[in-house]
Amino acid sequence: MHRLSRDEARRIAVRAQLLDADRPGDVVEVAEQLGAIKIDPTAVIAPSEHSICWSRLGWVYEPGHLTKAVEVDRQLFEYDGHFRPTSVLPFLWPLMRTRRLRASTRDYLDANAAFRADILKRLGRDGPLLAADIPDTSAVQARDESGWYGANQVPRMLELLAYLGQVAVSGRVGRQRVWDLAERVYPAGLAEPSVDEAESALAERRLQALGIAREKSSWSGVATAGEPATVAGSTWRWRVDPAAVAALDDDPGGRAAVLNPYDRMLFDRPRLTELFDFTFVLEQFKPKSQRVYGYFAHPILVGDRFIGLLDAALDKKKENLVVGAVHELVPFDDDEREMVHAEIRELGEWIGVPVRGLDA
Template sequence: MHELTREQARRIAVRAQLLDAERPGDVVEVAEQLGAIKIDPTATIAPSELTIPFSRIGWGYEPGQLTKAAETDRTLFEFDGQFHPVSLLPMMWTRMKGRPLRPATIEYLDANARFRQDILAKLRADGPLLAADFEDTSVLQRGNESGWYGNSEVPRMLELLMRIGEIAIAGRAGRTRRWDLAERVYPKGLPAFGYDDAGLALEQRRLQALGIARQKSSWSGVGEAGEPARVEGSSWTWRVDPEALAGLDDDPGGRAAILNPYDRMLFDRPRLKELFEFEFVLEQFKPKAQRRYGYFVHPILVGDRFVALLDAELDKKKENLVVTAVHELTELDPDEREMIDAEISDLAEWLGVPVVYVGER
């Protein structure tokens, strides 16, 4: 059982997420360590798949790297709303193909067997294709109760066939996905894994990305990967990545980082509160009158502390990064303010626009 101070635990978490002073060199290195880069169209500043790499690499990050890695080099692949490194594909594809299906899903696939084969045959003949290129020949419809689908069953069937490993996303036309047979998108000769072994390997990679996580937490999905640890002041039993422990004394120092609300660092809210004493509430889905900080504020990390929230928006018409507020969660000293201002300036330089402050600062 490893005994860690809270500061050591935070340092492990920050470093695992590539948010310390030692920046990675490119987007593939970011994806290899994080395991996933979230894709989301909300772009008050820029979409998450762009700001997440920027938070690690800095102003030198070129967004075209992501498209090249996913569509040309095939070092990344898109699955279920995230970009993943291809090193995870053998385990993930094993889990896709062996995924236990709910009775309702089995019923849907059985009833729509012809529809399923129509999609696969069209891809085989003409792929890659957009969802709009397919005819809806479904027999059983599920409707649009969730609000995510239109009247056509095509998007639902495409998503389902992706999740069971039969088709894959070959690229994008703008923000619209292109679909093809998985065997034509994914590399050939992938290492073989058993279903359970693949699950254990994925748990280890999730722990690598987090550094430290609560044992058997549904938020983290690390299971019993790594080694057990206790953290000063916490009653939880933790799992810690042995490699993160080995590098604990080799500390490159901290820096300021502006995080997209969908950043992996923020996903595990209970861990965020327990280790960082930070309660993050995304106000995107709250009525305007109930918002305290703003529609889509970006948390600001300085060193191993969340110290502020950035309320800012890219004004594409005026070509400015408009900063409405930097909400301080704790009193900032002059050095912290300077680091935050510098990171905001770097963000604006990366966007190719000047910074305009219009509110509290």
């Protein structure tokens, strides 16, 4: 049983997410450690997949690095809304092929068996293809309670087939996905672990990415990976990565980081509150009159504390990064303010635009 102070637990979490002073070397190292890089088109400042990489790598990161790793080197692959390291594919593969689908999804696939076969045949003959290049021959439309889909059933069917490991995203043209048969995207000769072995390995990888997480939490998916731990002042049962505990004495120190709202560091909201005393609410889907910090405010981490939120956006012509506010959750001291402002200016430099509205 590891007995950790709250400071130690936070340092483990920050370091596991590559947000300490010791920056990683490249985008593949980022993906290997984080396990998944969220893809989202919302680009108030920059798309999530790019700002997540920038917050780890800094100014050396270029979006082309991610594209090359995915489409040329095949060190990463796209699956279920994330870029993931190819090293986890052998463990996802058996889960893809044994997915238990909801009854409504099974009924949809059964009713559209011919449509499903048409897509696979078209990709086999003509792929890789954009969804727009594939005709919709569906017999039944799926209910769209989310509002994300239109009447065209091709994107919906492609995503289901990708979830089941039959097709895969081979690349992108702008924000549009290019699809192909999975056998032509994924490497041949994947290992064949059992479902139990695969789930155990993925739990270990999730814990590696988090450093420390609540035992058997649905937010983290670490189950009982790693080793048990207690955290001072917390009644939770924790699991901790033993390698992260062993590295506590080798502390490179902290830094300032501006995090995209879809950053993996922020996903486990209960852990965020329990360890960091930070309750993060994304106000993107709130009416404007109910927003406190802004439409797409980016949390600001300094060292192992969340001390503020950045409300900023590119202007309509994308010529300036306009800072609406830097909200101080706790009063900044002079050093913290300097670090935060320097990070915001570096963000502007990385995007290639001046920063407007930031106090001197």
